Amino acid sequence: MESLFYMQNDTDMEPNPTPAPEEDEFPADEKNENNAVETGEAPSEENKVSTPAPSLEPEQPVPNFPLPPVGPEGTGTSIITVFPKPIIPCYFCETNQNGLVRFLNAAAGYNPFLIYINNQLAVNGLNNGEMSQYGRVSAGEQTITVGGQNGYVYVEKQITVPLDRAVTVAIINTDHGMDLMVILDMYCNAGINTGCFRVCNLSITNQGIHVILNGRTVTLFDVNYMQVTSFQYVSTGFYTVSVSNSSARNGSLLLTSDIYIRGNASYTLYVFNWQNVEDAIRILIVEDQRP
Known part of the structure; x- marks a missing residue:
């Protein structure tokens, strides 16, 4: 242990x-x-x-x-960073x-x-x-x-x-x-200049979402309700995270947030509701570093 x-x-x-x-x-x-x-x-x-x-x-x-x-x-938006x-x-x-x-x-x-x-x-x-x-x-x-x-x-x-x-x-x-x-x-198996990023959609009112970092640097399309994506490797640095509704025409933007990707760290972006209406969502970005 x-x-x-x-x-x-x-x-x-x-x-x-x-x-x-x-x-x-x-x-x-x-x-x-x-x-x-x-x-x-x-x-x-x-x-x-x-x-x-x-x-x-x-x-x-x-x-x-x-x-x-x-x-x-x-x-x-709520962001938790963990060490x-x-x-x-x-x-x-x-x-x-x-x-x-x-x-x-x-x-x-x-x-x-x-x-x-x-x-x-x-x-x-x-x-x-x-x-x-x-x-x-x-x-x-x-x-x-x-x-x-x-x-x-x-x-x-x-x-x-x-x-x-x-x-x-x-x-x-x-x-x-x-x-x-x-x-x-899971922990990220990347190097000191690369982190890992994934998305978990827990929103009952938005059962399909798109998540994009820096206008298509990283794209995770059509993330379904209760789906956890695989990790994608992301270079270290600052990013803007955009979350949109995939079921709406042209994917209506729901919210944005900023994130700094650290090397050899894993990030999970959780999407869920704070009220049971379509636009009332929030995100939680959790960073887990290898011990």
Whole structure:
């Protein structure tokens, strides 16, 4: 497991910075390292873990995967940059055969979630557009439960945690309610002057999108709902990312953002809704560097 690291935001560029959330979502011992992308300032108080949902009743001490702050609903763009750090303790490990799991809330129309792994609270208060840190979890079949602050269970599903690999579990909207999607996270195998870029479309209202970097330097056309593209190699430097709706005539532009591609780093651009209407989408660009 020494080859696996969790990632957390440090510094990067965002075109229109927004204030950090009012509530602190970082443990006190990480306040000086995990700074908000938008403000560059760490929260000032220790995160308080609320009482677990009564219908689930976790029996062990409650860990809380810290959450990077993002802008308020409607800002359109949120960027998280993540860097290698020593791995956090293993909260859900029964053997030495483990994998890494983090959570992304890409579901619109819900209050913040409580997320449980095998009835143990892993994430407390995950808002739309937020992603948790990685946590180590036993490899194999694990039960993920997504609930509300009032104890209501929205979805409970088994996932497979791969051995010595990392996955992002996205909470998504579907035509039949809420569901979970497991996305395999991979590191870039490029050189110091090249990064890797891919797109994951989780927007229920825009089930086909085009993503273009710098006016066709990189093009990813017709990315369907719940599709994760392959990585494309991209030279280091600054890029403008454009996201458009592929179903509209001539591909109507939905939003743009700026990104800096670093060498030997992997970038995933997640597209999802902050409201269940066609133009109410936001993007989350996550950078994972090799340890």
